[in-house]
Every structure is written in C-alpha cells, then in structure tokens.
Amino acid sequence: MHKTDRLRSFRIEELTRVEGEGALEVVVDGDEIVDLEFRIFESPRFFEAFLRGREYTEAPDITARICGICPVAYQTSSINAMEQILGIRVSPQIRDLRRLLYMAEWIESHALHIYLLHAPDFLGFPSGMAMAAEFPTEVRDALRLKSIGNDLMACIGGREIHPVNPMVGGFHRAPTPDQLRAVEPDMEWALEAALRTVALVSTFPFPELDLDYEFVALSDPDEYAVLDGRIRSSEGIDITVDEFNDVFVEEHVERSNALHARIRDRGSYHVGPIARFNLNREQLHPVALKAARGIEPVVVNPFRSIVVRAVELVHACATGLDIVRRYVRPESPAATAPVRAGEGHGASEAPRGLLYHRYRIDESGIITDAQIVPPTSQNQLRIEEDLRRLIPTILGLTDEEMQHHLEQAIRNYDPCISCATHFLDFRVHRS
C-alpha cells in the first residue's frame, strides 16, 4: 500500500477469513475510483468437465467436493436435478430428514462465519481464536454451536464434511429415532445460544451504507425455502428453477477465474441471507421471527448481514429441533425409479445463497452435460459494486482503516471462493 498526493492504491494480496483464494486491488485518484478489482485466483478444478461421462448417481458425491463448507447444498441441488429427470418424489419423512441435514449445515456454516470469520472485524481482532482471550464464553459457545451442527450432520450424513449418506432418491440409511433423540438436549442448548448470538451481534457498530439491491432467493408459500421452491426477486422475478438460464446470464470477466452472473438486460443481484430474509421473512420459524423483531423491514445495509445470519441460525436450530422431535423413521430410506434420459434443474439455498445445477443424462444414466452456478459467482459483481459505493464514504480514513473496511465489506457476503472458481470450464464450453 502506498500513498502519493492524490493517488492511493490498495492491494490486498491474499484475502483472509474467506474460503478460498482471492485478492482485491483498488486505485483511487482523489475521490475518484480509477480501478477496482475483486480477483479470484484460486486454481480452477473443472468440475463440469469431468462430470461428463459419470453416472448420475455419482453427482452428489462428486459435486460435494466443490466446497467443504457447504457440501450438503451441492448434494441437494444435484439430487433435485436428478430426481426431476427420473420423476422421483420423496416421502415427507425423507424430505424432513433432508431439511434437518441442511439445517445442520446452516448451523455449522453460519456459526463459523458469524463468530470465527466476521465478528473479529466488528470487535477488532485478527481471528476468532485471538478473540477467545477477551470473549472466552462467546468463543466457546460458538465452537460448541458449530460442533452441534457438525454432530447433527455426522448423525444423519455419516460425517460432517462430505457426508456419505445422501443419495438420489433419499438416503442409504435413515437414522433411528433414538439416534436423533440423543441430539435433542444439544439442539435445545443450541437454540438458546443462537438467540444469544442475535442479541450479541445486534450490539455491534455498523458502518452506514444503504444500497439498492435486487434480492434473489428461492421462495415457498409454506416454508422458509431451503430445499427447493420458485426463484423470486424483489423486482418481480417469479420463475421456476427450470427457467434460470432464461433470466440469469453468466459473463466471463477477464481478471477472474470465475464467471460473474447478472440478470439479463438488468445487472447485478444479491443472493444469500439478506435476500432470503427480505423476501421470505414471514415464513421464518416463529421463534426466529420473534428474534427478528428489532430488525428493519427491509435490510439494505450489507454490514447488517451478520444480524440476519444470526436470525437464520435461530431458524435453523428451531426448525431442526421441531424435526428431531417429530421424527418418524421412513419405511424405506430411498425412493427409486428406472433410469431415463432427460434434462433436469435443481436449486437449493446454500448458506451463502442460491445454488443452481443443471444436468443432462442419457438413457443409461450417464451425464452428458453439467452446469453449476454457485452463490459466490452470483454475488461477485454485487460485491464489487458494494465496494464502489463504500469507498467514497471512507476516503477520510487512513489507508489501514480503509483496507479494514473493504475486507469487512467483502466478508459481508461470506464469499466462498473455492465454489466460485470451478466455473472456468463452463465459459469455455459456451464459446
């Protein structure tokens, strides 16, 4: 970082406390932004390329490896797409188990981001571990919350990272009611801890920044949509998941190993907790809805995402607890159907936002084409726009303070750069 009379340039070589490898470069001339690049340099891994030629049953296990923080999201979106092709509809019990597993992933991922990755920004620490000296109870609570999410994932999925149990049609084995009942006391504790989290993060100092966003999320009239739903936006988009490519386009941006998504003829959009909350607030679990009382009707300050994430943590714990309490073991752990050729679309709400998958399979079940659009590549354009809006408001600060604010603003999105990267291949195949 250096400073001349008018020209200030910032270069964050390696963004920290984000998943994956990214960099930020900003050049300001006086109060004008000359250059701004949120760059992803994580090495591409070409998932869409090597999914071709694999059997449809392998998609959940393979795509899970795109991201170690949200494998269930990848498994769910790919399973949804395959089940659409095969015409499989699962029983309410299997659906409940899926939701429970997904809520467990939200718990571990949200607890990780709120406490270990984002809170240090608000409280002025380099890491969650460093925070432990001054906030020992909070950090221990956070680690326990995360571990309860992990334990629940392991109970249903076999292990917390890359669970082995989910499959097209359901699960290899459904847990016994006793297994789930054993986690009930922990879940009760987690719900209390999540409520304390909302109270804690609500007291953080939030930089002023109100932005115009188009929010996009799955929606369902009957539940806070996670497993599926229609894709809706705050500006009137209301489509089925199948129509994703009619409305959203991906563009390759030269500086990045990821594609940027935008709404056709319109521009950037925002996916993730704030989008879900603003669009679907009324469907939150009553306990979470109550915890959200103090929150403005529409959240437009991206720094407030940490509060919304905490509300979603409450939602995940409360919803999970309900499912644990009413759980009846499904008669059969999975539904089956004969293989047939076709194209399928699947989406779900990953902790970081909408995750879309599309596959084509042939009559023997072999994948011939795959497309995956992760949340972070949908938010990437929006992240840059946030930074462009933020910079003029913080030009009075020292370089160091400015850099801190910029990093914090990027972390508002909990960006998962590992997810965003594997895109490269898709661009190539379009060209």
Next chain:
Amino acid sequence: MGKPSLAVWKFASCDGCQLSLLDLEDRLLDIAEAVDIAHFPEASTAHADGPYTVSLVEGSITTPRDADRIRAVRHQSELVVAIGACATAGGIQALRNLADSDEFVRTVYATPTYIDSLATSTPISDHIEVDIELRGCPVSKIQLLDVVGALLAGRKPDLPTYPVCIECKARGVSCVMVAGGIACLGPITQAGCGAICPAYDRGCYGCFGPAETVNVASLAWQWRELGIEDEALVRSLRTFNTAAPAFAAASAAIEDR
C-alpha cells in the same frame, strides 16, 4: 525457546481438510495455546513469517505458480504434512490427467491466455519431500489431531496401512458386500475413516485411497459376481484418489481387459 509454530497452506482443494482443523472445536483452542498459529489465512488475518515447525498442506498442484509456492513452503518448514486426498493423490481434479491433455488444454484454454493451469493435478510429494501423508477426502479429524499432537511431542504418528474391512470388524458392522450384495471398495481402501460407509449401508467409495496391499483382481471378481460391470468399477477407482498409483494402475488394467 518459543512455542512451536504451525502454518496452514491451501492449493487446489475444497477447503474441507483445513476446515477439519476448525472442526476440532474446543481442542482448537488447546492447540492455539500450545502452538503459534503463524499462518492460517482462512481463519486469521494475522501472519508471521517462517520458519515454521509444522506446515499442513491442503490441495494439489495444478498451476506453475503453485509449483513454485510449494517449494517455498518446504524451505520454510521443518515438517511438512500433506493433508487429504488432494494433497496426497491429486484429488478429484486429477481426473484431468486422464484426458488427452493436448486436446483438453486446447478446449479449456481456447482463448484465455491469462489463465495459467497445468495439464495435470499432482500430489505434493511429486514436488517436494513430504514428511507425513494423511489420507482421506476429507481427512479424519481424529487422525489430524493425533498427527499434530504426535509431531509436537516429537513422536512419529502411527497411521494404519490396513484396509477398511478391519475397521468394519472392529466396529461390528456386518459386511455390506457379503451380507447385502452391495459393491464395496473396502478390501482395497486404507482404513482411517472408521468404516463410515458400511455403517450407513453403502459400499466404501475409496476416499482414503489404496491400502498398502491391494488385490484388485480378487475385488474385480467379487464385483462381477454381484453383477456389476467393469465400467462401474473403473469409475469407482477414478474418484478422489484417481491418480494414486495403485488405483490408477488397477483402473487402467481393468479398462484394458
């Protein structure tokens, strides 16, 4: 003498293995007390320059830049531990190694000159000397904790080289292949996971890579007896450890049959 220092490095990966470190929960704070966490960008903004006592390396080498970077890690580290299938075998992204590389590179890099990617994904040990390899996709966090603990205590960790079948017996899981007719890679896969898949009524899918002794011919025979086509076995060997020598040789041999 100060505390030992720990550094965590990422190459091509999904972050799952280093996340296992954060999943140690309470014990993470104990580790944070016992060692200086000198470099762990995913968890901390703080960074201290090397040398480091122990470097944990996640991910495979897929770019020229990373090939340079891993050498720098070696120079600064007393001990290098490769964690996970990406770091020990090249990971699922090593499926690119099987593609006709010229063709593949041409397809993928038709226009972009600014993306620098190698035609192969290779394990850390292809580039530098590695002191310990921890298998799994992801690693077992119990093994990870053991290894970090052993190294800090100056011991060599004790890692199993026997197959998953032994863990099934230890866990009291009845064999899904013999009793359930489900295809399983357990007889040729290294233990360490605790036989998770068979305990969940599915066959092992080989995420810990090949065991020390691997009899693929006998496994292939068993799979055929179950009515499974060779192509399915080849695909099963070509996942997260596709480039592990024993799996790569086995899948090529079956394909050539």
